[in-house]
Amino acid sequence: MGEKRYVGAPVVKKDAPSLVGGRPVYTEDLAPEGCLVVKVLRSPYAHALIQRIDCQEARKMPGIACILTWEDVPGKRFTMAGQTYPEPSPYDRLILDRRVRFVGDAVAIIAGESNQAVDKAMKRIKVTYQELDPVLDFRAAKDHAVLVHPEDNWKSLAPVGADNRRNLCASGIDEKGDVDSILASCAHKVEQTYHVKANQQAMMETFRAYSYLDTYGRLNMVASTQVPFHVRRILAHALDIPKSKIRVIKPRIGGGFGAKQTVVAEVYPAIVTWLTGKPAQIIYSRYESQIASSPRHEMEIRVRVGCDQEGILKAIDVYTLSNTGAYGEHGPTTVGLSGHKSIPLYRTEAFRFAYDVVYTNRMSSGAYRGYGATQGIFAVESAVNELADQIHMDPVAFREKNMVRQGDVMPAYYGEQAMSCTLNQCMSQAAEMIGWKEKFPCRDMGNGKVRGVGVAMAMQGSAISGVDVGSVAMKINDDGFYTLMVGCSDMGTGCDTILAQMAADCMDCDLEDIVVHGTDTDISPYDSGSYASSTTYLTGMAVMKACESLREKILKKAAQYLNCDEAELEFDGRKVRQVKGEKEISLKDIGNQIMCNNEEALAAWESHTSPISPPPFMVGMAEVEVDKETGEVELIDYVAVVDCGTVINPNLARVQTEGGIGQGIGMTLYEDVTYTEKGQMLENSFMQYKLPTRQDVGKVRVEFAPSYEPSGPFGAKSIGEIVINTPAPAIASAVCHATRVQVRELPITAEKLCRGMHPEWFGHGSPT
Amino acid sequence: MKIQFQLNGKPVQAEIQPDTILLDLVRKMGCKSVKRGCETSNCGLCTVWMDEKPVLSCSVLAARAEGRRITTLEGLEKEAQEAGRYLAEEGGEQCGFCSPGFLMNVLAMERELDSPDEEEIKEYLAGNLCRCSGYMSQLRAVKRYLNRRKEG
Known part of the structure; x- marks a missing residue:
């Protein structure tokens, strides 16, 4: 490998001209004419049994191809969670169930020739429900008299402490040292509870998929998904058909952020096509995407932290109560990150992390960028900020005394060692950028407004250690260009381009010489998928391995053609030549010659997995301006410094960071989730679910403090998820420094602050 | 009902229903760049020009395109x-x-x-x-x- 030309360069994404040119490259654009329109009739009740469902009249409506109810689908339970098999998520789903478990749960599938025909038929389906008491309060769900999943064929494949007879999706504890006695001896302590709601990923392209039978009678599924190989397995389970009968293709995706790591919509067109033989497509409305999808797990987290007189943190105790909703997708795993990716930010003598994940009759949760770490970091970083405030120590200085450093072993992070960590540099750089010393803690602006600053740290992982698999296949074509076949899912993040950058540098060729082929489960090598911040780190290593073996094969083939020993040869990306001699052959000639009279394919196929999951680290700092009368918050400035190891593509890494912070700002200040007493979610459109606009995010400034991760490709770690984790605690603390009101339940609204600042205006009632 | 309008500079006609939405019509006529991100005119993804003025095509009846110039990214x-x-x-x-x-x-x-x-x-x-x-x-x-x- 020669000089790096592409790794570290702000390369434009390979698919950019198509995307900015509005080319038809997304699922709906590609669907064939005449696809059946598939829609789902949804439950109006949070908990009910379907006593009778009469579709006779609806089935006779013009243009209706089929209507399916719980009586028409296989009875084997499965999970929609896109995870490696055996999934930690319980098998608690049917495509359609007689028991409906949240407002919006699927009752019937209707397929017809047009939207209008399907809508009309849906109105003619007569359902008689037996309403049941729902479990709506997640704090009361464990051991509740009402069970969300009383059924006998509910199944948990992994030892995660699940028990459907107790409404438990998972339960567990991890600890080191005697937390209680150490906390008892601490000079200063904070014990508080923090609440994060079930925020929606709200990617611009809602859930969608279409299916058809191919020449061989196999079910072909084109889906907007992050996990094509898991879709294949899950559809096989759901339809109870062999996996060999299914092919999954991923086109361009209009955003995922974890939402599409759950197979939310694919089963509906799949069963229609499988039963009717006709192509079928489902497009979720935004309404459906808001009420019946895979949002963040609502978590309530109790944190106890304590330090000595000097501000040395001694112990952290975290208890997380997570609400998985009606089904258990990602329930047992997201909760783990709430402790395992918050507690290790600090050196402490002892820690305890305990958790329960409960079923309720609310929308099922799923994977959302940050995956539990976001919730845990909001809680732990807020508690640390409150502790620093309590002892009148600058929270930056407090962290500098206590933060994890390179070389540390992290007991709360599975005992892994931080081999690459510039968190301390992130902190000083961020403080410099925002002008922390001048601005901390607050400045009265003299116009009824006050500005405050706040800080938070974050970490995440890079792939799931010992589980995730990244694979690529690479081949040489005539004229010597390469095809790089990947099984990961570019969802706009640019991984197709990033992997090509790495491959081009490994092969010493131009980026244009690498053709990337996105995922088709019939063709692509198996990759567990693009989630858990895995692709750059894991699939990147697979690229490096594949390039290494391809280079060896090129030398071997050249030695054969040149009639010499391969040890005499070197490859510079264009030609193979003798180091001390005259013989040479170009890659172009090799590529062309192997098309004739050849017995060995010039191709490499490599997988990679990692026993460790090196954390990226970052620091975020916020400056807010609060109206002292109304409590209105304006975000003035947000700075972030990220250690993601080597930055492979600075433009794409920067936009990942800015975008993650934007979503973090949304959940912190704007995006609320509330339910009616009957369990209906109220923020069911973009009218009520307030995504931040470009006028709501202030100024976000990003810098990098690269470390070098020895186990990653070119020293890289992940970046995709960590970037959402700092805004909530940093903004909450900035607001607190401005107003002395610490909001512990997101979002931080003007109303909560107003109540906190002026309790006398409201009589009784706690602000937060 | 039948309407006539200009789509990306070319005169076209289309058979529509009274409740056909402009977004669905232009997509059907091959302008796949036009996307729907919500149904409540909040997201801006479906923006097209009507006589050079941006409109949200999810919230415009196709019938209103009669006699107008509609421009999409295509x-x-x-x-x-x-x-x-x-x-x-x-x-x-x-x-x-x-x-x-x-x-x-x-x-x-x-x-x-x-x-x-x-x-x-x-x-x-x-x-x-x-x-x-x-x-x-x-x-x-x-x-x-x-x-x-x-x-x-």
């Missing part, structure tokens, strides 16, 4: 690629799903406003949501695009 290919290049050079297109609607408004803003400042740009484009980028790269791209002649 009709502005060269300009879209040029403005889009600035976006891509910042890595700001990301998933790309909101790019067409965004670019339709950027190009409309260029025609409507003379040297807009940062606040004016943000205000003009406030109706275009993007969930990937956090907006900073879009702002950098728009500023560079509008100043491209000065940049040389």
Whole structure:
């Protein structure tokens, strides 16, 4: 490998001209004419049994191809969670169930020739429900008299402490040292509870998929998904058909952020096509995407932290109560990150992390960028900020005394060692950028407004250690260009381009010489998928391995053609030549010659997995301006410094960071989730679910403090998820420094602050 | 009912229902750049021009296109690629799903406003949501695009 030309360069994404040119490259654009329109009739009740469902009249409506109810689908339970098999998520789903478990749960599938025909038929389906008491309060769900999943064929494949007879999706504890006695001896302590709601990923392209039978009678599924190989397995389970009968293709995706790591919509067109033989497509409305999808797990987290007189943190105790909703997708795993990716930010003598994940009759949760770490970091970083405030120590200085450093072993992070960590540099750089010393803690602006600053740290992982698999296949074509076949899912993040950058540098060729082929489960090598911040780190290593073996094969083939020993040869990306001699052959000639009279394919196929999951680290700092009368918050400035190891593509890494912070700002200040007493979610459109606009995010400034991760490709770690984790605690603390009101339940609204600042205006009632 | 209008500079006619939405009509007529991100006129993804003025095609009845000039990104290919290049050079297109609607408004803003400042740009484009980028790269791209002649 020669000089790096592409790794570290702000390369434009390979698919950019198509995307900015509005080319038809997304699922709906590609669907064939005449696809059946598939829609789902949804439950109006949070908990009910379907006593009778009469579709006779609806089935006779013009243009209706089929209507399916719980009586028409296989009875084997499965999970929609896109995870490696055996999934930690319980098998608690049917495509359609007689028991409906949240407002919006699927009752019937209707397929017809047009939207209008399907809508009309849906109105003619007569359902008689037996309403049941729902479990709506997640704090009361464990051991509740009402069970969300009383059924006998509910199944948990992994030892995660699940028990459907107790409404438990998972339960567990991890600890080191005697937390209680150490906390008892601490000079200063904070014990508080923090609440994060079930925020929606709200990617611009809602859930969608279409299916058809191919020449061989196999079910072909084109889906907007992050996990094509898991879709294949899950559809096989759901339809109870062999996996060999299914092919999954991923086109361009209009955003995922974890939402599409759950197979939310694919089963509906799949069963229609499988039963009717006709192509079928489902497009979720935004309404459906808001009420019946895979949002963040609502978590309530109790944190106890304590330090000595000097501000040395001694112990952290975290208890997380997570609400998985009606089904258990990602329930047992997201909760783990709430402790395992918050507690290790600090050196402490002892820690305890305990958790329960409960079923309720609310929308099922799923994977959302940050995956539990976001919730845990909001809680732990807020508690640390409150502790620093309590002892009148600058929270930056407090962290500098206590933060994890390179070389540390992290007991709360599975005992892994931080081999690459510039968190301390992130902190000083961020403080410099925002002008922390001048601005901390607050400045009265003299116009009824006050500005405050706040800080938070974050970490995440890079792939799931010992589980995730990244694979690529690479081949040489005539004229010597390469095809790089990947099984990961570019969802706009640019991984197709990033992997090509790495491959081009490994092969010493131009980026244009690498053709990337996105995922088709019939063709692509198996990759567990693009989630858990895995692709750059894991699939990147697979690229490096594949390039290494391809280079060896090129030398071997050249030695054969040149009639010499391969040890005499070197490859510079264009030609193979003798180091001390005259013989040479170009890659172009090799590529062309192997098309004739050849017995060995010039191709490499490599997988990679990692026993460790090196954390990226970052620091975020916020400056807010609060109206002292109304409590209105304006975000003035947000700075972030990220250690993601080597930055492979600075433009794409920067936009990942800015975008993650934007979503973090949304959940912190704007995006609320509330339910009616009957369990209906109220923020069911973009009218009520307030995504931040470009006028709501202030100024976000990003810098990098690269470390070098020895186990990653070119020293890289992940970046995709960590970037959402700092805004909530940093903004909450900035607001607190401005107003002395610490909001512990997101979002931080003007109303909560107003109540906190002026309790006398409201009589009784706690602000937060 | 039958309507006649101009689509991307060409006279066309279409058979529509009284409740046909303009967004669905132009997609059906091959303009797949036009996307739907919500149904409540909040996201800006479906922006097209009606007589050179941006409208949300999810909230316009197709019947209202009668006799009008409708322009989608397909009709502005060269300009879209040029403005889009600035976006891509910042890595700001990301998933790309909101790019067409965004670019339709950027190009409309260029025609409507003379040297807009940062606040004016943000205000003009406030109706275009993007969930990937956090907006900073879009702002950098728009500023560079509008100043491209000065940049040389």
